[in-house]
Amino acid sequence: xxxxxxxxxxxxxxxxxxxxxxxxxxxASASIDENNICYKMVDDxxxxxxxxxxxxxxxxxxxxxxxxxxxxxxxxxxAINSVPIxxxxxxxxxxxxxxxxxx
Numbered sequence: 001x002x003x004x005x006x007x008x009x010x011x012x013x014x015x016x017x018x019x020x021x022x023x024x025x026x027x028a029s030a031s032i033d034e035n036n037i038c039y040k041m042v043d044d045x046x047x048x049x050x051x052x053x054x055x056x057x058x059x060x061x062x063x064x065x066x067x068x069x070x071x072x073x074x075x076x077x078x079a080i081n082s083v084p085i086x087x088x089x090x091x092x093x094x095x096x097x098x099x100x101x102x103x
Contacts, residue, residue, distance in 0.1 A: 001088060001096050004066055006054040007038070007079040014052040020073055021056065026066050028099035030056035057096055060084070061103045 004027065008014050014032045021027045033053045040047055058066060060082070067080050085092075 001085040001093060002058060002060045002063060002082040003085060004054075004056045004058055004063060004080065004082045006056070006070060007036075007051045008054065008074075010050060010052060012052070012074055012078070014054050017070060017073065018054055018056070021066060021069060024069060025099065025101040026062050026069055027056040027058045028096040030054050057085070059096065059100055059103060062100060 006014075006017065008017065014034075018027075018030045018032060021030070031054070033055070036051045036053045038049045038051055040049070056066075063082050070080060071077055
């Protein structure tokens with residue numbers, strides 16, 4: 001089991017992406033955090049970017065499918081990563097298994 005973290009720009013409609021992934025059963029659940037400010041260096045300047053961050057729960061084997069689905073829906077590449085869920089109770093695991101497609 002993993003948490004999949006997707007960084008979207010404000011105009012990329014995170015709620016539509018969550019609805020799409022849930023309907024395709026690629027994720028079991030998700031939350032959206034708005035106005036996530038990211039700072040990075042570009043040349044010698046600090047640049048501030050504003051993102052909507054989707055954190056979703058799924059199976060590790062569905063990660064590549066989620067990436068393909070999101071990028072296909074948006075028509076462009078976006079920053080997506082995953083973090084393993086190291087410990088979870090049976091209820092949590094069963095929920096993810098039941099709400100996502102069988103592998």
